[in-house]
Amino acid sequence: MDKIIDTNEYYSDCTLCPRRCHADRTGGGTGFCKMTSELKAAKAYLHMWEEPCITGEHGSGTVFFSGCNMKCIFCQNSDLSLNGFGKVITSEELAGSFIRLQEKKASNINLVTGVCFIPHIINAVAIARERGLTIPVLYNSSGYESVDSLKMLCGSIDIYMPDMKYISPESASEYSSCGDYPETAKKAIAEMFTQTGPAVTGEDGLMKKGVIVRHMVLPGSVPESKKILRYLHDTYGNDIYISIMNQYTPMPSVKDHRVLSRKVSDDEYRRVLEFADKIGIEKGFTQSGEAAMESFVPKWDFEGI
Numbered sequence: 224m225d226k227i228i229d230t231n232e233y234y235s236d237c238t239l240c241p242r243r244c245h246a247d248r249t250g251g252g253t254g255f256c257k258m259t260s261e262l263k264a265a266k267a268y269l270h271m272w273e274e275p276c277i278t279g280e281h282g283s284g285t286v287f288f289s290g291c292n293m294k295c296i297f298c299q300n301s302d303l304s305l306n307g308f309g310k311v312i313t314s315e316e317l318a319g320s321f322i323r324l325q326e327k328k329a330s331n332i333n334l335v336t337g338v339c340f341i342p343h344i345i346n347a348v349a350i351a352r353e354r355g356l357t358i359p360v361l362y363n364s365s366g367y368e369s370v371d372s373l374k375m376l377c378g379s380i381d382i383y384m385p386d387m388k389y390i391s392p393e394s395a396s397e398y399s400s401c402g403d404y405p406e407t408a409k410k411a412i413a414e415m416f417t418q419t420g421p422a423v424t425g426e427d428g429l430m431k432k433g434v435i436v437r438h439m440v441l442p443g444s445v446p447e448s449k450k451i452l453r454y455l456h457d458t459y460g461n462d463i464y465i466s467i468m469n470q471y472t473p474m475p476s477v478k479d480h481r482v483l484s485r486k487v488s489d490d491e492y493r494r495v496l497e498f499a500d501k502i503g504i505e506k507g508f509t510q511s512g513e514a515a516m517e518s519f520v521p522k523w524d525f526e527g528i
């Protein structure tokens with residue numbers, strides 16, 4: 224069995240993410256993410272709306288963690304990210320959720336926004352593998368990650384699925400309170416790619432290892448989206464998957480915002496996709512259909528936890 228680490232060693236002076244709060248999260252203290260050293264999650268279930276190479280026939284075994292180290296003004300999961308909704312569990316219980324998802328034929332274990340709980344995740348993966356977990360483990364991230372913490376995850380994670388939300392510090396600062404996001408995400412994705420190498424897909428059409436970067440097009444941001452796609456393709460060619468999303472949905476928090484109060488227009492999304500095609504992105508995914516959009520925010524009911 225892989226070594227079990229002492230989680231409190233990391234939570235007592237927390238620098239797990241680029242915020243580097245140095246918070247003592249043991250004994251109830253918190254930093255920017257408002258999470259103590261108690262592992263919290265809200266749901267573990269088969270999610271059918273990821274990219275086809277992630278979802279597969281039976282769904283992606285998706286685990287939603289509480290807390291977030293970003294503060295996106297348009298967040299669709301604010302109950303979890305800002306309000307800290309979730310149930311306190313142990314690493315052993317989390318490992319049990321992984322095993323139950325595998326028994327339900329999940330294509331993978333998909334860890335959504337686990338950045339605040341990286342030490343617990345490392346332990347849970349080790350315990351679950353000891354108990355027979357064999358499906359790939361996927362780390363689904365905002366991209367705002369520390370290289371040192373990603374190095375800790377090396378060996379625990381088979382597939383990284385980071386966002387690349389912004390390439391301009393101004394957008395990152397205004398929309399997500401992190402002006403250092405672009406440079407931080409670039410370094411994080413580089414570390415992820417170093418760990419996994421080029422994307423590998425099995426004969427069953429499912430991704431086995433590699434990096435799949437998601438970019439959600441925002442209203443009024445076509446030039447920024449093009450710069451992001453250009454950067455990713457110039458840096459990684461077709462060794463990574465790029466998923467270009469149009470699911471942006473205005474939340475009440477941005478109802479009066481000058482651009483974020485509306486959806487992305489068909490014309491904006493089409494222009495971004497045409498650009499992706501023009502620069503030679505071959506391993507790409509796109510989104511279509513209103514029906515899918517309804518399914519992006521699950522009900523938080525502690526299913527599978």
Ligand code: SF4
Pocket residue numbers: 237238239240241242243244245246248253254255256257258291292338339
């Ligand atoms: S995980 Fe939370 S407490 Fe730790 S550095 Fe990041 S925001 Fe701060």
